[in-house]
Amino acid sequence: MLHELPVTSAAPTSGAPALALPLMEQFYTIQGEGYNTGRAAYFVRLGGCDVGCVWCDVKESWDVDAHPRVAVADIVTMATAHAGRNVVITGGEPLMHNLRPLTTALQTAGCQTWIETSGAYPLSGQWDWICVSPKKFKAPLPEVLAAAHELKIIIFNKSDFAWAEQHAAQVSPTCRLYLQPEWSKAPQMMPLIVDYVKENPKWQVSLQTHKFLDIP
Numbered sequence: 001m002l003h004e005l006p007v008t009s010a011a012p013t014s015g016a017p018a019l020a021l022p023l024m025e026q027f028y029t030i031q032g033e034g035y036n037t038g039r040a041a042y043f044v045r046l047g048g049c050d051v052g053c054v055w056c057d058v059k060e061s062w063d064v065d066a067h068p069r070v071a072v073a074d075i076v077t078m079a080t081a082h083a084g085r086n087v088v089i090t091g092g093e094p095l096m097h098n099l100r101p102l103t104t105a106l107q108t109a110g111c112q113t114w115i116e117t118s119g120a121y122p123l124s125g126q127w128d129w130i131c132v133s134p135k136k137f138k139a140p141l142p143e144v145l146a147a148a149h150e151l152k153i154i155i156f157n158k159s160d161f162a163w164a165e166q167h168a169a170q171v172s173p174t175c176r177l178y179l180q181p182e183w184s185k186a187p188q189m190m191p192l193i194v195d196y197v198k199e200n201p202k203w204q205v206s207l208q209t210h211k212f213l214d215i216p
């Protein structure tokens, strides 16, 4: 489902507003997890991540220089070539880049801007939905947690429930709280998550339904 990417020779973007971004892939699909599960969305996966999660399933995103820099205007053109107007910016860690130009252009084009971030870098851009999924390997910034609409904790082992509560204490009262089993650990962790959510109903279960559906 990849699109042909117009490549630009623009300089790297960290720091200054990014008019071109390292684009690993983009595709139109169904959001498979979290609050917006089941909704059509265009995914823009940006290259670059130094968080280093051992179970990362997109390690090929880590090297920012391995991906072509694509002009913001071209990303918007491709995102709006479909009927849907929800755009998920993900990575990699997308907040390693200044996302103000991209989100401004997407919103001007009538798109909802959603982000999936570890929260490890300062927030940039204008967002209609912020999903923060903290990682143990690089702590989220308090200001990003405070801005989250959705907190998604990946449960890899039993100790992650206490870790989830530590982060739930740092988000706003209206933030939606999700526990999601790490894919390879789901058989072991799912029963624990079910019991935990029944005892602590401020949390909801999130599943990677796109993996069950075999869609991107």
Ligand code: SF4
Pocket (backbone or CB within 6 Å): 049, 050, 051, 052, 053, 055, 056, 057, 058, 059, 061, 091, 092, 093, 118, 135
């Ligand atoms: S933050 Fe995301 S992209 Fe980066 S290592 Fe962790 S899971 Fe992978």
